[in-house]
Amino acid sequence: MFSFRQLTIYGMVFASGTLIGYDSGYLNGVLGSSDFIHRYGAEDSTGWYLTPKIRALFTSLLVVGTLSGSISANFLFKWMGRKGTLIISAIIYGAGVALQVPAPPAGVFVLGRILLGMGLGLISVTSPMYLVESSRPTTRGRFIALYTQLLTCGNVIVCGISLGTRNLAGANSWRVTVGFQLFLALVIFLGALIAPESPVILMKANKHDEARQALASLRNIDPNSEEMTESIDEIARWVQEQSTSGEVHLSECFKGPDLRRQLLGICIAFFTIATGITFWFGYGTTFFEAAGVNNSYLISLILALVNAVFTAPSPYLVERFGRRICLFVGGVIMAITMLVPSIIHQVAPGSRVDQFALVAGAVIFIAAYAPSWGTIGWIVMTEPYSQRLRLLQSTITMVVYWTSTWAVGFITPYMVDATAGDLGVKVCYVWLVMIILSVLWAYFYVPELAGLSVAETDLLFETGIPARKSASWGASLRSNARDIEESTSIVLTVGEKGVKTDEAPYAHT
Structure with a gap:
């Protein structure tokens, strides 16, 4: 409770x-x-x-x-x-x-x-x-x-x-x-x-009693319980590691394995926006009106509902199928939803079929984006960084994310409006190109981090495992871990029965 x-x-x-x-x-x-x-x-x-x-x-x-x-x-x-x-x-x-x-x-x-x-x-x-x-x-x-x-x-x-x-x-x-x-x-x-103040901040200020009280309030646990002691010890160890590792410098984010991590965050921050999502939610109402679609406010509400509904299964999908598969499948569907309405608009501009294709394309685009680039984009922007540089690298990534949001928001009216670039529905070709680039980049650069611990994630970047081989590398790592765990279990079980542990492999003979 x-x-x-x-x-x-x-x-x-x-x-x-x-x-x-x-x-x-x-x-x-x-x-x-x-x-x-x-x-x-x-x-x-x-x-x-x-x-x-x-x-x-x-x-x-x-x-x-x-x-x-x-x-x-x-x-x-x-x-x-x-x-x-x-x-x-x-x-x-x-x-x-x-x-x-x-x-x-x-x-x-x-x-x-x-x-x-x-x-x-x-x-x-x-x-x-x-x-x-x-x-x-x-x-x-x-x-x-x-x-x-x-x-x-x-x-x-x-x-x-x-x-x-x-x-x-x-x-x-x-x-x-x-x-x-x-x-x-x-x-x-x-x-x-x-x-209360964050327990981490209080521990950094050497306010141990206040940190314990804050954590008890936040987690609703007994200040004198074993769980509280373990939680405080965990925070204390992390604070100690941060204090003994020296001051963090910006240049570290762009050196060695951390350069790959930082570029991963920067690029996913850009492509998450550049695929066109900001356009539909920031400009959709007026765009639909200009395209002759009736009830543009209702269409925008439907897009928002679709986004919310299709975001819900993303925690399951991202762990069941992994980051890379979701990005690929979502990207392909998004590309199709941009290509088909553009072609129909060129063949039958202003027709009812043209308007229907535009609305249907937007709805399916959002449905594909929400559990893929919408959710996984945020995951990839936060999970690959080292513990030492996490805060600084996350800040750099968020700066790129918001800058990309600004750029798309600023340029879009000049591309679409009849008084400027007058692209209209043809702007979908722009998003199509960006989606194709984003999927190609994801294939060559986004590693599969599903199921990896912090230490295993560090190992992946430090050993330079290519993104295309990361899924099989992670599966092999987990398989080896299971084999070791099963072998240890057999040795312990046989050892408890009084058999020499070095003879355990022959216990079933």
Whole structure:
């Protein structure tokens, strides 16, 4: 059973996941609001519209703040710990939302987006780390899987709110969507006030009694139990290893086996975005409208629901079939969903079949992306790093991830809008090329890490096992381990019966 304090703390962390998912899609519906377009758009002979410049600025400059928040998280940890960083991030995020709700001049709205991004960057780094440090080893995996699932649920919530408010009068048609984020920020703020400091941070500060009390509160266990002693000893050993290994330098991330690990994280961060997912969730509503598809808000909600539903089985798929197989299969399906609608559009542009193919292609694309590149992309961005460089390499990877998100968000309006590049549905060819490149890269570069321990992962990179041979190498490693375990079991069993252990292999003769 969970205590009230535990439920509050996990509610705070999971609200963070929901907030990240919500933020990834809230501007999609806002940009489609006619009131918003009249406030920030331009008018020509066809009516009011948002210029590519305005779309690009409103969509992409969030990432300027997000990058600032992600980079500054490490410095805030040293001064304020996890608890203080979460409190500050909720305040910054709330301030960013408050600047956007009154429909201020465009420059102030962009400033609000940047502040919101700073809070989001801090939250996206701090919350998963706090969750890992405060969970039991037996529940950690399930909590992280649930956290990932809530990212998709946040997107469902924002699409549902946008659909429900699209016909409200005036600015309420988009203000409600923006303002709901204040509720999520408040949950994070209140949860952070109640939550204890991370036990890891307290141990680093030599506050052993406080670390024990914090861990007892977080895991709801007796402070004097054997489980508590084992958990504290484990944290103490890790802190000791970190303190005796010397200061970590940025250059280490790009030397020896760690260079391969870092490039793996950087490339997967780029391809996870460059395959087109940001386009569908950040630009889908207005894109469908421009393509002549009716009920574009409903279509965006369906895409969000598909994303949430098909993310659910990913924890099973990634362990059952492995990282590489899921990336290949998902990538092939994604490529087909981009190719077929593009061909149909060229043959019968503007027809009902063309619109149906576009919507069906988007739905199937999301269904294939969610359990493959959507989930495994985050796994590969976090699991290959060495214990010594994990925090620094993860930060570098997240900088690349958010930079890629910014680049796609900034360039897309200039590629698609009729007043700029006017690619329209032909933009699917761009995503098709990127998907093909990503699948080829995954085949030659992404190793199979499913089932490997931290030590075995280190061994794979240190011995330079090629990605194409990693699955068979891991299977051989596990097979040898089972053989040794069975041999040891036989020797011990026979030895207990009074037979010499060196004669154990002949026990059945």
